[in-house]
Amino acid sequence: MIDENDVRHIAELADVTVTSGELKKFTSQFNTILEYFDTLDCVEGVTNERTDRCNNFREDEVTHSLPQEELLANASEKEEGFFKAPKVM
Amino acid sequence: MTKITHFNPEDKFHAFLKTCGDTEYTTGPLNGENIAIKDNISTKGIETTCGSRILTGYIPPYDAHVITLLKKAGAAIVGKTNMDEFGMGTTTENSAFGPTLNPSNPDHVPGGSSGGSAAAVAAGIVPFALGSDTGGSIRCPASFCGITGLKPSYGRVSRYGLIAYANSLEQIGPMAKDVKSVSRLMEIITEYDPRDPTMINKPYHCRCDGELNGISVGVPEEFFGKGVDPSVASVVWNAIKWFEGEGAEIITCRMPSVEYALAAYYVTCTCEASSNLARFDGVRYGPGASLKLSWHDSFSERRTEGFGTEVKRRIMLGTFALSSGYYGKYYAKAQIARENVKNDCMRIFKDVDLIIGPTMPVVAFKLGEISDPLQMYLTDILTVPANLAGLPAISIPCGKVDGLPVGLQIIGKPFEDERVVETAYCYEQGG
Amino acid sequence: MSRGGKLVNMIIGLEVHCQLDTKSKLFCGCSTDYRDDGPNTHSCPICSGLPGSLPSINKKAVEYAIRVAKSLKCEICEESEFSRKNYFYPDLPKGFQITQYDHPLALKGILTIDDDEGLEKIVRITRIHLEEDPGRLVHKGGVDRPKYTLVDYNRSGIPLIEIVTEPDLRSPQEARRYLQKLRATLEYLSVFDSEKEGSLRVDANISIEGSERVEVKNITSYKGVEKALTFEYTRQKNALRRGQKIIRETRHFVEGRGVTTSSRSKEMEQDYRYFPEPDLLPLRVKEWSEKISLPELPDARRERFIEQYSCSPIHAKTLTGDLKVAEFYEKVAKINPVLCATWVADTLLGELYYRNMSVQAVPHERFIELIAILDAGKITEKSAVEVLRNLLDQIKDSGICESPNECIVRLNLGKTGGDAITKAVGEVISEQKTAIKDLKNGKKGAMNFLVGQVMKKIRGRGDPQEINLLLEQALSPGDE
Structure with missing residues (x-):
């Protein structure tokens, strides 16, 4: 069982803010869903082989980059060829 | 040489998020035929939002590989279709821009997440559409809207330009009114792309000549288990009987991993999604970040405003499942479960050529009918095994219940997409 | 080192990140040659994290990493894979860094260095893995009172190799020698160019025996490592002397001030939520190692210099400690190799260092000529040094210099007759x-x-x- 504090912690970890209404709702929904996920507890086996395929490479060849103005075209804030982001602490 | 087609349809089911008006096309095998594209496939110069507010205004500077191929083949890209935000949903109700309605009955959902593409085809607005299928997102709306939709084998179609929801599960695939059209699109979109490392180079060729050639078909008991509407089951059984009448060998079998397949699916897709959706920080695209706040506050504000409830729910579930101390219980277990699903399928495929069953356990719900997330997730139970195992799977109409379409699902061996399509074609012609 | 007469052991482990000198980036075809160009001119949908883009692995980067692993006598793992390290920071355009986590490329290697007594010492390598470099940030308004951040993705996706040692180093000087030896090795392998700005970054773990360990990040030069560790050692020792406890934390090295500062903000909770990168297939490249033949490495070259040129061991070590110096020496050791070794190791390197010049700037034939004149007894050693200084100043100013003979005549430095x-x-x-x-x-x-x-x-x-x-x-x- 997880409680509202756990959900608040998960929200922080996921960098989303949840309202107190959402918090209540999510807590009960997550408990139902996580309980359902517990069906995985009975799964046996240790191998975790993702795929039998491997080694897909490209050669070390230079291809065109996007022109600076195209790269920046979707940005809402830019300055002298840079993207502008909020300050970091 | 380029020509222009004009596209400005009446969109009474809200299938489209954007229509392109005058659209250029070139000569090629698809010579000017209109195609609608799910809004999570990048189209150069055309806004691509994934049905999310967080990507409002985003105009990709490049085309997805499939778009390049379609343009080369002479298709006219006429519009972007509605979808559950980032593909997270089974009804298209989770679009930030309002739901799409089911053309069979507008009180009902079209299915999801490629609901806009399915509705556009079902309403006859376009002959072709592309969707994407992570856990049933092509087959579910195909089933609910009464059209044909194929999820190709994992690695058969380049994902380059498909905005990722759950990379290890999803594929772009064709949706159309009939099997031949689906097959025509497959011939075009399967051209190899070295930019997708998970793709294999296997050109697609299908004759669609209507020969069943004495195939054997497996019917897993679990596909008719708890939660499957008996009237849906009976329509699907009628279809299976048709195959028997045509000389196919029908073998009932067990697929015990279905019990935990859905959990494995939801753990995997939420984990991958929690990471995939971390890039929407408002710096490079989408509504801008606030420069008044600090990085973390602004990022958090962006996500809180930009994502809908279901997306937040899945990001949080995935974040939790990957967090310190829980990885082994959830993600690692889900991968083992996934391996088991694949092994289950391959064991069945030793005796049969195809696996057949219903696409969805029910017909299209009413709009707003299901509000509990888990109850909604559970309706994906029959579509997720093909994604977990990377198998090709098609949904074709096989009848109606209460006036709403029922889909028949045909699942094939890895990279035997042609056999799936061929068999669907036979059924469509004779069934 | 001592504390109140008793010996105090310093325990240091290093994580060294080096940019691999490939032509294109690790996961896309953008050029790595970005240093002279404007911001965001070497970036594409992949390395700027546009939605829908997919990474694909540069084969050369993997080859280079295996070359390094082999030279450090590591085991190449049967299977390795890339993982996502998830954290939110503006220099990470995807919100995660593609790196290697629980299945790195190579494990368990060694590098031999000199310890503080000049004795041979083996430093154990824990692991080697590949990862992508983040973008570059410019903090507007200064680090202390930032207003906003500028982001440039030219560096984003440059291939990095991370080489992690066991906590085997015992002094800041040892750490510096380890780095110098590592740099020389990487340069001998032709996979790394130490002269490119920002091509090397070091995180150091340092503790005083019996106390908690502190991680010092953001060290970007060879000299910086020794400075940062010396500062940190003194800080920790003083804290212990005052009876304080060392807390386990991450600190940032501020190069300009030569101090480390506590980076309290992000430290409280770092949960990177690693999981395998679903877009990339695993690597099974163990057998590549057999096909790769290594060039002569610093130790072998040093032995050869002693043998072939009769260099003194100390000169041989100096000359082979830097690939460019070793190559220069072999080009100029024509007339009197021993005299030449003395002149390169004891005089030329110091004069170059003083002028912040590279040995590559020195024309071989001019240097050979100078040594020939000196060897023939036509000028004194003192005059030879003066000629050398003159020539180096000319090169520094204009890129070219006159011949030593011209210089001797011009300055009238010829030896005076009997x-x-x-x-x-x-x-x-x-x-x-x-x-x-x-x-x-x-x-x-x-x-x-x-x-x-x-x-x-x-x-x-x-x-x-x-x-x-x-x-x-x-x-x-x-x-x-």
Whole structure:
């Protein structure tokens, strides 16, 4: 069982803010869903082989980059060829 | 040489998020035929939002590989279709821009997440559409809207330009009114792309000549288990009987991993999604970040405003499942479960050529009918095994219940997409 | 190191990140040659994290990493894979970094260095893995009072190799020697260019035996490592002396001030939520290692220099400690290799360092000519140094220099002939009566004074030993 504090912690970890209404709702929904996920507890086996395929490479060849103005075209804030982001602490 | 087609349809089911008006096309095998594209496939110069507010205004500077191929083949890209935000949903109700309605009955959902593409085809607005299928997102709306939709084998179609929801599960695939059209699109979109490392180079060729050639078909008991509407089951059984009448060998079998397949699916897709959706920080695209706040506050504000409830729910579930101390219980277990699903399928495929069953356990719900997330997730139970195992799977109409379409699902061996399509074609012609 | 008379052990482990010198980035085809260009001119949908883009692995980067692993005698893992390291920061355009986590490319290697007593010491390598470099941030308004951040993705996706040691190092000097040796090795392998700005970054873990360990991040130069560790050692030692506890934390090295500062903000909760990168297939590249033949590495080259050129061990070590120096030496060691070794190792390197110049700037033929003139006894060592300085200054100013002979003529530095010296000796003997008296009374310094006086007369262009000899002969009792 997880409680509202756990959900608040998960929200922080996921960098989303949840309202107190959402918090209540999510807590009960997550408990139902996580309980359902517990069906995985009975799964046996240790191998975790993702795929039998491997080694897909490209050669070390230079291809065109996007022109600076195209790269920046979707940005809402830019300055002298840079993207502008909020300050970091 | 380029020509222009004009596209400005009446969109009474809200299938489209954007229509392109005058659209250029070139000569090629698809010579000017209109195609609608799910809004999570990048189209150069055309806004691509994934049905999310967080990507409002985003105009990709490049085309997805499939778009390049379609343009080369002479298709006219006429519009972007509605979808559950980032593909997270089974009804298209989770679009930030309002739901799409089911053309069979507008009180009902079209299915999801490629609901806009399915509705556009079902309403006859376009002959072709592309969707994407992570856990049933092509087959579910195909089933609910009464059209044909194929999820190709994992690695058969380049994902380059498909905005990722759950990379290890999803594929772009064709949706159309009939099997031949689906097959025509497959011939075009399967051209190899070295930019997708998970793709294999296997050109697609299908004759669609209507020969069943004495195939054997497996019917897993679990596909008719708890939660499957008996009237849906009976329509699907009628279809299976048709195959028997045509000389196919029908073998009932067990697929015990279905019990935990859905959990494995939801753990995997939420984990991958929690990471995939971390890039929407408002710096490079989408509504801008606030420069008044600090990085973390602004990022958090962006996500809180930009994502809908279901997306937040899945990001949080995935974040939790990957967090310190829980990885082994959830993600690692889900991968083992996934391996088991694949092994289950391959064991069945030793005796049969195809696996057949219903696409969805029910017909299209009413709009707003299901509000509990888990109850909604559970309706994906029959579509997720093909994604977990990377198998090709098609949904074709096989009848109606209460006036709403029922889909028949045909699942094939890895990279035997042609056999799936061929068999669907036979059924469509004779069934 | 001691504390209150007792020995205090410093325990250091290093994580070194080096940019691999490939033509294109790790996961896309953007050029890595970005340093002279404007921001965001070497970026594409992949390395700027546009939605829908997919990474694909640069084969050369994997080859380079295996070359490094083999040279450090690591085991290449049967299967390795890329993982996502999830954290939110504006330099990470995807919100995660593609790196290697629980299945790195290689494990368990060694690098041999000298310890503080000059004895051979084995530093164990824990692991080697590949990862992508984040973008570059410019903090507007300064780090202390930032207003906003500028982001440039030219660096984003440059291939990095991370080489992690066991906590085997015991002093800041050892750490520096480890880095120098590692750098030399990587350069010998032609996978790394240390002269590219920002091509090397180091995180150091340091603790005083029995106390918690502190991670120092953001060290970007070879000298910085020694400085940062020395500062951190002193800080920790002082804290312990005051009876404080060392807390486990991450600190940032501020290069300009030579101090480390606590980076409290992000530290409280870092949960990177690693999981395998679903877009990339695993690597099974163990057998590549057999096909890769390694070039001669620093240790082997040092032995060869001793053998082939009769270099002293200490010169051989200096000359082979930097690939470019070793290559330069082999090009110029034509006439008198031992003399040449002395001149490169003891004189040239110091003069270059003083001028912040690279050995690559020095034209081989000019240096060979200078050594030939010196070897033939045509100029004194002192004059040779002056010629060398002149030539280096000219190169620094204009990129070219005159020939040593031209320089000698222009500055009139040719060795003064025997007659002129004999004349000068005679003059000094008749002028410096007091000094000669002192000399006869056994005052040792008097001779040096007399030699100096002769030198003055011939403007330094004589051999001090020769002058000494002439003075002794002229003042010997037999002549009186």
